[in-house]
Amino acid sequence: MSDDEQTAMIRETVAKFVDRELIPLEPHYLKSKLPGSAHPELSAEQRKRLRDVSKELGLWGLDAPEDLGGHDLPTRTMAAVHEELGRSAVPFVLPPDSPNLRMLQAVGTEAQKKKYLQPYIEGRMASAIAISEPGAGGDPAAMKTRAVLEGEQWVLNGRKIWISNARAADFIIVMARVGSDQRQGGITSFIVEQATPGFIIEREIPMLGGGSTYEIVFEDCRIPKDSVLGEVGKGYAPMQLRLRTRRLEMGSTCIGITKRALDMLCEHAKQRETFGVKLAERQAIQWWIADIATRMHACRLMVREAADKTDRGEDIRHEASMIKVFATEMAYEACDHAMQTLGALGMTLELPLNALWQKARLMRMYEGPSEVHRQSIARRVLGLRGG
Numbered sequence: 001m002s003d004d005e006q007t008a009m010i011r012e013t014v015a016k017f018v019d020r021e022l023i024p025l026e027p028h029y030l031k032s033k034l035p036g037s038a039h040p041e042l043s044a045e046q047r048k049r050l051r052d053v054s055k056e057l058g059l060w061g062l063d064a065p066e067d068l069g070g071h072d073l074p075t076r077t078m079a080a081v082h083e084e085l086g087r088s089a090v091p092f093v094l095p096p097d098s099p100n101l102r103m104l105q106a107v108g109t110e111a112q113k114k115k116y117l118q119p120y121i122e123g124r125m126a127s128a129i130a131i132s133e134p135g136a137g138g139d140p141a142a143m144k145t146r147a148v149l150e151g152e153q154w155v156l157n158g159r160k161i162w163i164s165n166a167r168a169a170d171f172i173i174v175m176a177r178v179g180s181d182q183r184q185g186g187i188t189s190f191i192v193e194q195a196t197p198g199f200i201i202e203r204e205i206p207m208l209g210g211g212s213t214y215e216i217v218f219e220d221c222r223i224p225k226d227s228v229l230g231e232v233g234k235g236y237a238p239m240q241l242r243l244r245t246r247r248l249e250m251g252s253t254c255i256g257i258t259k260r261a262l263d264m265l266c267e268h269a270k271q272r273e274t275f276g277v278k279l280a281e282r283q284a285i286q287w288w289i290a291d292i293a294t295r296m297h298a299c300r301l302m303v304r305e306a307a308d309k310t311d312r313g314e315d316i317r318h319e320a321s322m323i324k325v326f327a328t329e330m331a332y333e334a335c336d337h338a339m340q341t342l343g344a345l346g347m348t349l350e351l352p353l354n355a356l357w358q359k360a361r362l363m364r365m366y367e368g369p370s371e372v373h374r375q376s377i378a379r380r381v382l383g384l385r386g387g
Contacts, residue, residue: 018087022088026090029041029042051123061122062078068121069121079248080252081252082249085253087256087259096120098249100242104229107230108229111226116171126169128165129175129242133161145160148178154223154225156198156218156220159217161205163214163216172216173229175188175189175239178233187235189228198222209361211362243367244317244320247320251327254299257331258292260356262296265334269282269341292334292337295326321373
């Protein structure tokens with residue numbers, strides 16, 4: 001079977017899963033986001049069904065290494081997977097989450113892979129990553145969380161913020177500085193298990209769209225010497241690998257969001273009449289449709305090229321920044337135009353459009369805001385240091 005045939009087959013399977021399992025759950029999910037609602041996003045039974053059905057369909061460990069029970073699918077195929085998942089407002093990740101998988105796969109020891117990566121691939125463990133800090137964001141030069149080796153233990157002290165999945169994670173990859181190097185050189189990755197003394201979830205932070213992130217404090221948090229993920233002082237490169245994986249994934253997700261928004265826009269425009277004329281006949285609506293379709297096609301080509309380069313082992317940091325900016329702004333504007341076309345109906349919280357719009361807005365910020373990526377792109381084109 002060729003890669004294209006394999007991608008088409010996996011895409012069809014994921015598309016059916018989204019249509020049959022995720023989209024029917026949207027009314028329940030959207031109801032949980034209404035002001036004052038006490039309903040959980042998804043019930044335990046609903047989550048269990050999603051996990052069971054996706055596992056029965058063979059949709060676990062898609063890009064995980066084969067020697068650990070995965071399918072080792074190419075990045076282009078994974079792009080198709082995330083594009084289909086992006087069509088639904090219901091948040092569901094097929095185990096495991098690819099960015100942390102890539103980081104563990106790239107620099108984890110055999111013992112770490114057995115203890116963390118294997119159960120992570122099998123869906124028996126969840127993870128998170130802690131990079132940003134209050135007042136510093138993701139700027140490595142401003143990172144203040146420190147790790148000091150005392151005998152056979154590392155002692156972590158510091159504070160992290162905007163951590164997704166922190167409460168549910170069995171382990172968290174924590175970026176901390178070792179030594180006095182204020183540049184990238186002192187940054188080191190550590191694996192910290194949830195129940196470790198000195199690991200404190202300080203507070204839950206409500207976010208746009210009804211989700212949450214967390215602020216975490218490390219107070220003399222002692223972890224084993226072998227908790228280092230990779231090499232001491234060389235955590236920046238694998239962290240960037242993880243970020244590039246997420247940014248490419250976000251590009252695909254945004255294509256899915258855009259496609260759902262465009263479908264809803266077109267469906268309404270062909271039915272709704274204003275002053276005796278279908279909205280689909282209005283030039284303003286037609287231009288929105290043309291622009292959205294064109295940008296979606298361009299974004300899909302950008303993602304495919306970057307995916308192919310990734311599979312060849314080439315550096316895609318430049319392309320990943322371009323995709324991150326282009327895709328998130330495309331999805332945000334597509335949802336906005338769809339909401340405008342639907343009129344008052346587009347302003348309701350009963351439709352998935354608002355949830356998708358908020359998701360796209362969040363993605364314009366996390367994994368690096370558009371402004372930072374634009375600066376990096378320009379500096380690389382100009383050949384300036386730090387690009």
